[in-house]
Amino acid sequence: MFRRLPEPRARAVHFTFEGEALTAHSGDSVAAALLGAGIGHSRTTPRSGTARAPYCMMGVCFECLIEIDGVANRQGCLVEVRDGMTVRRQQGAPGLPEDLADEGGK
């Protein structure tokens, strides 16, 4: 759970996560925007389906892998959030249909 220091000059950025409308600040990475919006986990693992959230925020841990505008496996901490972005949780291994990934995951 993250909070924000006062940012009088920030511009609001509107995007969706799993279909839900969220607001971030311009300059946020997608990973930071999600943590700032109270999103607890941003992907599940391919092997056990366990929930994961960003760990390093500097491009090395790959825990922030996420689907942005239909492209899976993006490093959420290295992509700046933009107005109108469609972001989805990365469930298991990308490329598998969601129902298959769910079955393998539980």
Add this chain to the structure above:
Amino acid sequence: MTSTDLAIIGAGPAGMEAAATARETGLSVLLIDEQPEPGGQIWRAIERNVSERPDNLAFLGPDYAAGAAKAERFRASGANYWPSAMVWHLDSPEDGDKTILVAWDGVTRQVQARSVLLATGAMERPVPIPGWTLPGVMSIGAAQTMLKSSGLYPQAPLVLAGSGPLLLLFAVQCHAAGIPVSAVLDTTPPGAMMRGLPHLPKALLGWRTLLKGRRLMQALASSGIPVYRHVRNLEALGADSVERVRCTSDGQTVELEATTLLLHEGVVPNPQLTRLIGCEHRWNAAQRCFHPVLSDRGETSVPGVFVAGDGGGIGGAPAAENTGRIAALEIAEELGAVNRPSGDIEIVKARDNLRAQMAVRPLLDAMYPPPDWIGKLDGDVPVCRCEEVSARAVRGAAADGAPGPNQAKAFLRAGMGPCQGRMCGLTVTEILADAHGKEPDAIGYYRIRPPIKPVTVGELAALDGAD
């Protein structure tokens, strides 16, 4: 395709200084970096904070604010600059130009460079404690990045655990910003002062750094944040995210509530690019990590590829700037740049500064030794986060005859996930070294193969050199 005399990868202190210096000698320079703004991790979002959040500079401190002038010098240098760009391959034949493949703006761009300087810096040492994969457990650097880039901070109860200067700095920054910290769990083993003492005389050359450290310790002591000392057996507990932290402090069990646990056990060179090109590495026992072997000039064992900054061995930002400067001047000499500064005075000066900046390292290494328990790990604790491989499984692979990380990888898939071993590489080497009773140099490290960053088929297909 883009051609340049010198390609620099990484826009932190080393990369920016090298770019500006090389430009002064008349070389053409291309600097490629993953972030949207120059500054590296230490000066992350410095330009944005100066222009949009000047109030935050007060609690981020003078060392951070100093980055503004460095970014300005770099911007004015005339170096070509590709921000938000991912280097995913470097091909470095011994003679002839080096080729860099970069995913940038949805296509792969091909760069031909006469020399390459890797200024890819450090990463935090992964800290594989039980529960470290739970949401809410992050590295201290991660939280500091969010504070610098977005003014975001973890809500209470917040617990910081680990050892070393960055832990101190972040605790003090939080306090100055009015962000409540529930506790600091200091894992530094007892006797730090006694261990440091023999190294003090030599370290006095770096008195500025010592003074800063002293001020940080005093600031933490007067902050009122509870500090638990000599912490061991740290665990993160919780169902879907971290809820509690358990450890022993001076032998007593301590249990604290936490919705965020931040870990830090020092920094190590980010090995991905130096490993990819197959340059020689050696184990540094005092810092428990591998360093690329570098000449005095900063050149790796692969001719024409240089390393500057923390990627070549941990020295901190001021040392990184000097190694960047030295490498740039040496490269300029080698490439016959026209405006080569007269004589070697500049290099001598940079080397003198570097000596002073490196003088405190042995003291810091002795006071804050890297964790001795990582190589001893066993049981369920996940070592490879991507493929969820436990310490026990790595020991099992050793017993089944895996002599090194590459065989363990084939047996277990450890290191085969998206992070390509960045998060488990050191741990797997240390566990195998322990299991086989060998030195890490004899055990080795993962072979790293391209692409070192995720690329889409589209980015591969749109190779700009193909036209």
